[in-house]
Amino acid sequence: MPDVRVGVSGWRYPRWRGDFYPRGLRQRDELAYLAERMSSVEINGSFYSLQRPTSYAAWRAAVPEGFVFAVKGGRFITHLKRLKGVDSALANFFASGPLALGPMLGPVLWQLPERVEFEADVLDDFLSLLPRTTNDAAALAAKHDDKLSESRALTVAEADQPLRHALEPRHTSFDSKEARAVLRAHNVAMVVADTAGRWPEMGDSTAEFHYVRLHGEQRLYGGGYSDASLERWGQRLGGWLDEGHDVYAYFDNDSDGRAPYDAVRLRALLDGRALS
Template sequence: MAVARIGISGWTYAPWRGTFYPKGLVHRDELRFAAERLDSIEINGSFYSLQRPTSYQHWAQTTPDDFVFSVKGGRYITHILRLKNTRGALANFFASGALALGPKLGPLLWQLPPNLPFDPEAVSAFLASLPRTTTAAAALAAESTLESDRTFLDPGPDRPLRHAMEVRNPTFDDPAFVKIARDQNIAIVVADTAGRYPVLREVTTDFMYARLHGDVELYTSGYTPEALTRWAQDVRGWLAHDLDVYVYFDNDVKVRSPYDAMALRELLA
C-alpha cells in the first residue's frame, strides 16, 4: 500500500524553543521530541554544508524504527556548480554520511536556485548521474576526496534510492522537463511558495514530494484549516493512485510548520 509521510523541513530553530519545544528541553532531545509527533523530517543542514557520518548515525539512533528522513542535496552542487561537472561533489556528498541512515534514508531532494533556467542537456545529464541504489551510491562515494574519518561508505543491504527535484525558475514549466523527469524516474516537487515560484503537479514517478513554504507569505504564514483540508484531499488523491507521498512544511519563521504538519497528519488519520 502507498504510504503518506508528513513532516517538517529541519528541526533546529531557536524560536521553536519554549513554543513547540517545551521550555527547558535540552537541545539534544529536540529531534526525539519532533520525531514522536511526526513520521518524517527533511534534513536541510546538508544543503548548507557536508554533515558528518556521526551526525547521521546519531539521527538514525534517536528516531523511531519506522521513521524516515529525506536528505537535501548540497547547494554547492545545485547553486555553485549549477548541475555541471558534479561527479566529485556528488561523491563527497554521498560519502559524508547519508548512507549511515540505513533503512531510514528516504528521498534525496535537489532544490535549484531561482536564477537557474531550464537547460535540458544539463538537467538530463545531472539526473542520469544520480545513483539509484545504495550500492551505486557507495561506489560513487568511494571516489570521495574527504578524509577517511569524514566518510561512511557502507551501503548496507542494497536498497533503491529515490530523488526529487524542486525548480524555481519559470522556464522549467515546460513539457520537456516533465518528460526528462519521467524518463529518469525523478519526482518533480510540488512547491507551494505563496505564488513566487512555479507550481508543477505532474506525476513523473511512483511517489510525490510536496514542500509547503507558506501559501500567503513565504516561510511565514500558517495554513488555515481550509487550506490543510485541500492539501489532505491532494494527498488522498495521490495515495488512491498508489503513489507514496512525502509532505514537508517549511513555514518555520513563526513556528507554524510543526503545528501545520501535525494538523495535516490528523486530517489524514
Template structure:
C-alpha cells in the first residue's frame, strides 16, 4: 500500500525554540521531538558538508521505528562540480555513513542550482551514475578516496531499492526532453512550490512523488492557509490513489511555519488503514 511521508526540511533552527520546541527543551532532543509530530524529515546538513558515521547513527537512533529520512545530496556535486567529474565525490558521499540510516533511509534529493541549464548529455550521465539500491550504493562507496580513510562506513545489513529525486531551478528544464530523461531513469521530478521564483514541474516520472514547499507567496517565509493545505492534501491523495508513495517537505522555516504546516497537512490525510 502506498504511503505518504510528510515533514520538514531540517529541524535545527534557532527561531523554532520556544515557538515549536518547548522552552527548555535540550537541543539534543529536538530531533526526537520533531519526529514525534511529523512522519519524515529531510536531512539537509549533508548538502553543506560530508557528515560522519556517528552522526547518521545518532539521527537513526533518535527517531521512532518506521520513521524515514530523505537525504539531500552534497552541493559539492551539484553546485561546485556542477555534475561533472563526480565519481570520487559521489563515492565519498555514500561512504560518509548515509547507509547507517538502514531501513530509515528514504529518497536522495538532488537540488540543482538556478545557474545550471538543461544539458541532456550531462544529466543523462549523472542520472546513470546514481546507485539504485543500497548494495549498489555500498559498491559506489567502496571507491571513496583517501579523504574518507578512517571515517567511512558503508556496510549494508539488508538490500533494498534506493530512490532519487531532482529539484531544478533553471527555466530550460521546462521541456519534454528533461521529463523523458527522468522517466527513462526512474527518477522523480520534484514538484517545488517556490512562490513563483523557479519552475514548478508537477510531472510524474517515477513510482513515487516528491514535493518541496518553500512558501506560497514569499520564498522560505510565508505559510500555507487552509485552502492551500486542502489543495496539497488533494495532491497527496491523488498520488496515493494511483499507488505512488509520496514525500512532501515544508521548507518555509524563516517564520516558524514549516512544522505547523506539516502537521496540518498530516491531519488532512487519511490514516493508514482507515
C-alpha cells in the first residue's frame, strides 16, 4: 500500500521555540515533540558535516516506531566535489552513521547548487556509485578512509533493506528529457521543488516514489502556505498516492516558523489516505 510522509527540513530552529515548540520545552525533547505531530523529518546536519553514529542512534531513539528520517547528502560531495571523484567521500558519508537509523532510514537527498549544470556522464557515473540497499551501503562504508577512525565508523547494517535516493538540482539544464532519462535509468527521484519561482520546479518524478520540497510559496524559505495552496498540494500528492506511488514531502519555509504548522496542516488534509 502506498505511503505518504509529511514533515519538515530540520528541527533545530530558535524561531520555533516558544511558538511551535512550547515555552520551556527542553531542546533535547524537540525532535520527540515534532515526531508526535508528523511522520518524517529531513536530517540537515549531515549536509554540513559528517555526523556520528551515536547522533543518529539518539535521533532514532527519540521518535516512535514507524517514523522515517530522510538524510541529506554531504555538501562536500555535491557542492565542493560537484559529484566528481567522490568514491572515498561517499564511503565516509555512509560510514558516519546513517545505518544507525535502521528501519527508520528513508531516502537520501542529494541537493546540487545552482552553478552545477547537467552533464550526462558525470551524473550517470555518480548515480552508479550510490548504494541501493543498506547492505550495499555497509559494504561501501567499509571502504572509508582515515578521515573517520574505526571507532567512529559504522560499517554494518542492522538488516538489509532497500535504499532510495532523490536528486534536487537547481540549474535549468536539468529540466530536460535527457536529465530525466539518466535519473530514470537509475530509479532516482527528481525532486519536485517549490522555490517561490527561484529555481525550476522540475515537475515530475523519475522513480517509483515522489520527493517534494516546499521552500516557500511567495518568499524563499519564508512565509506560510495559504489554505488554497495546501489544498492544491494535497490533491497533487493524493493523486500520486492513488497511482500507487510513495510520497515524501518536506517544508523548508522555516525562517518565519511556518514550516511545522504547514506540515501539520498538509498532513491533516491527507488524513484518511495512506498516512502513517
